[in-house]
Amino acid sequence: MRFDxxxxxxxxxxxxxxxxxxxxxxxxxxxxSASARIKGLEDALGVALLKRGRRGVELTAAGESLLxxxxxxxxxxxxxxxxxxxxxxxxxxxxxxxxxxxxxSEHLPKALAGFLHExxxxxxxxxxxESTDIAAAITAGAADxxxxxEHALPDHIERFVFSEDRLTLVTSRRGPFAGRRQIDFQEAGxxxxxxxxxxxxxxxxxxxxxARLGMRPHYxxxxxxxxxxxxxVAADVGVALVPESAxxxxxxxxxxxxxxxxxxxxxxxxxxxxxxxxxxxxxxxMLVEHLRAAAM
Amino acid sequence: MRFDxxxxxxxxxxxxxxxxxxxxxxxxxxxxSASARIKGLEDALGVALLKRGRRGVELTAAGESLLxxxxxxxxxxxxxxxxxxxxxxxxxxxxxxxxxxxxxSEHLPKALAGFLHExxxxxxxxxxxESTDIAAAITAGAADxxxxxEHALPDHIERFVFSEDRLTLVTSRRGPFAGRRQIDFQEAGxxxxxxxxxxxxxxxxxxxxxARLGMRPHYxxxxxxxxxxxxxVAADVGVALVPESAxxxxxxxxxxxxxxxxxxxxxxxxxxxxxxxxxxxxxxxMLVEHLRAAAM
DNA sequence: TTCAGCCTTCGTCAATGGCGAAGGCTATCT
DNA sequence: AGATAGCCTTCGCCATTGACGAAGGCTGAA
Numbered sequence: 001m002r003f004d005x006x007x008x009x010x011x012x013x014x015x016x017x018x019x020x021x022x023x024x025x026x027x028x029x030x031x032x033s034a035s036a037r038i039k040g041l042e043d044a045l046g047v048a049l050l051k052r053g054r055r056g057v058e059l060t061a062a063g064e065s066l067l068x069x070x071x072x073x074x075x076x077x078x079x080x081x082x083x084x085x086x087x088x089x090x091x092x093x094x095x096x097x098x099x100x101x102x103x104x105s106e107h108l109p110k111a112l113a114g115f116l117h118e119x120x121x122x123x124x125x126x127x128x129x130e131s132t133d134i135a136a137a138i139t140a141g142a143a144d145x146x147x148x149x150e151h152a153l154p155d156h157i158e159r160f161v162f163s164e165d166r167l168t169l170v171t172s173r174r175g176p177f178a179g180r181r182q183i184d185f186q187e188a189g190x191x192x193x194x195x196x197x198x199x200x201x202x203x204x205x206x207x208x209x210x211a212r213l214g215m216r217p218h219y220x221x222x223x224x225x226x227x228x229x230x231x232x233v234a235a236d237v238g239v240a241l242v243p244e245s246a247x248x249x250x251x252x253x254x255x256x257x258x259x260x261x262x263x264x265x266x267x268x269x270x271x272x273x274x275x276x277x278x279x280x281x282x283x284x285x286m287l288v289e290h291l292r293a294a295a296m
Numbered sequence: 297m298r299f300d301x302x303x304x305x306x307x308x309x310x311x312x313x314x315x316x317x318x319x320x321x322x323x324x325x326x327x328x329s330a331s332a333r334i335k336g337l338e339d340a341l342g343v344a345l346l347k348r349g350r351r352g353v354e355l356t357a358a359g360e361s362l363l364x365x366x367x368x369x370x371x372x373x374x375x376x377x378x379x380x381x382x383x384x385x386x387x388x389x390x391x392x393x394x395x396x397x398x399x400x401s402e403h404l405p406k407a408l409a410g411f412l413h414e415x416x417x418x419x420x421x422x423x424x425x426e427s428t429d430i431a432a433a434i435t436a437g438a439a440d441x442x443x444x445x446e447h448a449l450p451d452h453i454e455r456f457v458f459s460e461d462r463l464t465l466v467t468s469r470r471g472p473f474a475g476r477r478q479i480d481f482q483e484a485g486x487x488x489x490x491x492x493x494x495x496x497x498x499x500x501x502x503x504x505x506x507a508r509l510g511m512r513p514h515y516x517x518x519x520x521x522x523x524x525x526x527x528x529v530a531a532d533v534g535v536a537l538v539p540e541s542a543x544x545x546x547x548x549x550x551x552x553x554x555x556x557x558x559x560x561x562x563x564x565x566x567x568x569x570x571x572x573x574x575x576x577x578x579x580x581x582m583l584v585e586h587l588r589a590a591a592m
Numbered sequence: 593t594t595c596a597g598c599c600t601t602c603g604t605c606a607a608t609g610g611c612g613a614a615g616g617c618t619a620t621c622t
Numbered sequence: 623a624g625a626t627a628g629c630c631t632t633c634g635c636c637a638t639t640g641a642c643g644a645a646g647g648c649t650g651a652a
Contacts (some may be wrong), residue, residue, distance in 0.1 A: 004300045021629065030611050035631060037609090045377070046384035052630060054618050061418070062383035064578055069376035076372055080365035081341070087358035088342035122357065282360055317598060326642050331600060333640090348599060350649045 003044045005077060007037050008070040011049070014038065015067045019056040041066075095122065095284045096143045098129045100201065100270075101225065103147035106245040107163050107270060111294040115287055122283045131201035138275050144284040150269040152201040159271035162295045167206070167266040168244040169259040170229075170251070172236040182260035186213050192238035193217045194229050202268075206241055209265045230254055241266075299340045301373060303333050304366040307345070310334065311363045315352040337362075390419040391580045392439045394430045396497065396566075397521065399443035402541040403459050403566060407590040411583055418579045427497035434571050440580040446565040448497040455567035458591045462540040463502070463562040465555040466525075466547075468532040478556035482509050488534035489513045490525050498564075502537055505561045526550055537562075 006027075014023030014034070024034030042049050049063035059067060099108055104126065112124055129137065131152030137143045138157060153159060169177070169188060176191060177183055195217075196203040210217055220238045229240045230250035242250075247258050272291050274280055280288065302323075310319030310330070320330030338345050345359035355363060395404055400422065408420055425433065427448030433439045434453060449455060465473070465484060472487055473479055491513075492499040506513055516534045525536045526546035538546075543554050568587050570576055576584065 002301075004302075005298075019629080031630080032612080032632080033610055039631080045380045047380055052617095054620090054628060054630095056629070060383075061415075061579070062380055065379050065383065066376065068578075069372065069379060073369060073372045073376065076365070076369045080362065080369065083361050083365060084341045084343055084358055087356075087361065119357070283357065286357075315598080327599080328601080328643080329641055335600085348648090350597060350599095350651090352598070 003041050005074070007041045008073055010034055010037055011041060011066060012070050012074065014050070014057065015059055015063070017056075018058065020050075021056075095124045095145060095281075095287050097124050097126045097145045097147070097287075098134045098137055098143045099126055099147040100131045100134065100149065101128060102149075102165050102202075102243050102246070103270060104128050106243060106249075107165075108147055111291055114294065115290040118290070119283075119286060122286065124287065132204075134273070138273060141275065144274065144280055145287065146273045148271060148273055149201050149205065150271045151205055153271070153273055157273050157275065158277050159273040160292060160295065161269050162272045162291060163270045164296065165268040165270050166244040167241045167261060167268065168247045169239055169261060170233050170242055170247050171239045171257045171259060172234055173255045173257050175236070175239065175257055177259045178257060180259055182262055185210070185261050185263045185266065186215065188239060189213075189215045189217075191217075192220045194221045194232045194238045194240040195219045196222065196229070202243075205265070205268065209263070226250065230256060243268075299337045301370070303337045304369055306330055306333055307337060307362060308366050308370065310346070310353065311355055311359070313352075314354065316346075317352075390421055391441060391577075391583050393420050393422045393441045393443070393583075394425045394433055394439045395422055395443040396427045396430065396445065397424060398445075398461050398498075398539050398542070399566060400424050402539065402545075403461075404443055407587055410590065411586040414586070415579075415582060418582065420583065428500075430569070434569060437571065440570065440576055441583065442569045444567060444569055445497050445501065446567045447501055449567070449569055453569050453571060454573050455569040456588060456591065457565050458568045458587060459566045460592065461564040461566050463537045463557060463564065464540040464543040465535055465557060466529045466538055466543050467535045467553045467555060468530055469551045469553050471532070471535065471553055473555045474553060476555055478558055481506070481557050481559045481562065482511065484535060485509075485511045485513075487513075488516045490517050490528045490534045490536040491515045492518065492525070498539075501561070501564065505559070522546065526552060539564075 010023060010027045010029065013026040014020050017023045017026060020034055020038060021031055024031045027034065029037070038050065045062075045066070047062040048060050049066055050057040051060060108126075112126070116122070116124060127143075129146075131148035134143070134146035134148040135153050135157055138146050139154070147162065149165070150159060150161070169183070169185075171177060177187075195206070221232055226242045226246035227250060229242060230247070231254060232238065233240045234254040234256050241261075244258070247256065250256060251258060272288065272295075274284070274288070277285075277288060306319060306323045306325065309322040310316050313319045313322060316330055316334060317327055320327045323330065325333070334346065341358070341362070343358040344356050345362055346353040347356060404422075408422070412418070412420060423439075425442075427444035430439070430442040430444040431449050431453055434442050435450070443458065445461070446455060446457070465479070465481075467473060473483075491502070517528055522538045522542035523546060525538060526543070527550060528534065529536045530550040530552050537557075540554070543552065546552060547554060568584065568591075570580070570584070573581075573584060
């Protein structure tokens with residue numbers, strides 16, 4: 001007692017045409033074959049689906065119900081074909097990912113490379129955004145995942161710690177703390193500073209804590225990325241707070257000194273975040289699992 | 297390039313068991329047949345669905361997607377089978393209908409009899425409810441259709457006028473308006489009344505308009521149905537406002553006089569109502585069409 | 593190197609689903 | 623009343639399909 005998708009498609013054609021003859025044509029079947037299929041469908045379901053007449057057929061109440069269901073089933077199958085066609089053609093599932101500057105340049109590339117290597121049928125679209133903008137975009141559903149500083153995130157956004165970013169004071173080689181390995185940030189109160197443009201989450205973070213310490217740092221320049229900042233510092237324009245990973249990378253190329261801060265707020269927690277980990281599409285879930293495994 | 301429902305069910309079994317061998321068993325197929333079907337499915341969709349291994353299989357990303365789709369399709373097909381099984385067993389589609397007392401006893405029976413005669417595969421379950429209760433039930437989705445007084449319905453409930461119910465003052469044959477064909481309701485201000493229990497929509501309607509006229513009718517008795525009310529009236533306990541159709545019917549059996557009211561509010565519009573006519577199940581839609589045709 | 597576990601391939605054969613042709617039913621026309 | 627047209631059902635035939643058992647192939651573990 002069975003039927004198949006061809007039966008359902010034929011039934012839809014017969015119902016649309018109100019004729020087994022024309023429905024058979026529409027389905028590229030001989031009339032006899034179509035008639036037998038419809039009869040088989042009625043046998044399988046145990047109910048008459050059509051009223052046969054001289055001028056074609058009409059649906060019974062059961063036939064009307066079957067027509068509704070058939071349309072749903074065929075629509076679902078078409079959606080399935082479409083989805084699987086995406087896999088077949090290599091236009092595969094993708095994850096939309098937003099990362100702040102630290103994430104993009106320092107923390108993620110290695111982890112993402114590993115993931116993409118293991119999952120050749122998933123693409124990751126990464127865009128650079130500020131941490132606060134990442135929070136807004138994720139809340140709005142405009143991205144699957146984000147990499148951001150935890151302090152920039154509102155409470156409703158789910159997250160787990162991926163890494164920590166220790167802020168480091170960079171100075172020129174002959175700078176004011178030459179020979180010192182670590183200081184309290186307050187000791188830098190009298191220095192000129194080079195900083196990020198004020199809209200960034202990192203810069204806001206620094207400003208907030210400086211204010212708490214009663215400091216009013218004087219910014220000689222504000223720039224957009226760590227390399228440019230470090231070049232200014234190496235040229236003795238001022239000192240700067242940058243992520244340790246960026247400082248190390250720049251120190252290889254420029255005459256810089258790195259001085260650790262004892263302040264606890266100088267350790268930023270960087271997190272992978274989502275509106276809800278549970279409801280992510282499957283490719284994003286796979287990426288999350290990978291990143292959890294790669295976290296510190 | 298095709299697949300069928302057996303393929304999808306087999307795929308679900310294979311995915312659940314993580315084994316073609318055990319999936320074949322679950323689907324009552326030989327291993328070779330199952331293997332060939334899965335291979336055919338992969339050919340049809342143009343993408344690998346499984347990673348084969350020594351300890352069974354794992355789903356690819358495409359396979360995971362197909363699994364999700366397959367579950368939806370099979371669920372839809374099961375729903376279809378269930379629905380059609382209802383037709384096959386004669387437990388056919390039914391319409392859940394709520395009607396007020398007037399509707400149930402005076403207005404609907406003839407129209408519904410006609411419908412049921414024409415549609416032997418539909419059942420109509422009618423329950424008696426007050427008009428205000430009908431509104432609540434329909435809003436809550438607890439019934440498909442209602443027959444109620446329009447004034448008792450909130451605005452969001454869709455309706456069309458089925459009939460009008462003219463309220464009539466009934467008195468004893470030798471009553472206070474003997475010989476009068478029609479009066480203003482206010483002229484009955486000095487009479488004793490017999491009425492419905494105060495919770496009914498009709499009684500609330502009457503009370504509201506009496507209050508507007510500055511009347512304070514004195515109720516000697518409150519009863520539940522028109523026959524009982526008319527018996528009291530015939531026994532000269534008081535006068536009563538009842539629907540004209542009920543008054544006519546009772547006047548045949550009891551010494552009653554009927555006096556028309558000139559007041560416009562004495563003409564109640566009785567409507568067929570639904571939360572949304574457009575989204576009704578098909579059997580209810582058929583009943584609505586029939587009632588539209590039978591409306592005044 | 594052997595073995596166990598699992599999947600794939602091969603050959604066989606019964607069942608299926610397609611077709612053309614002919615028959616049957618019903619309403620309409622002459 | 624008989625003929626006709628329109629549409630659906632049945633029959634017989636035949637190529638294709640889908641089931642099976644048996645054997646082969648691959649891979650990781652012992």
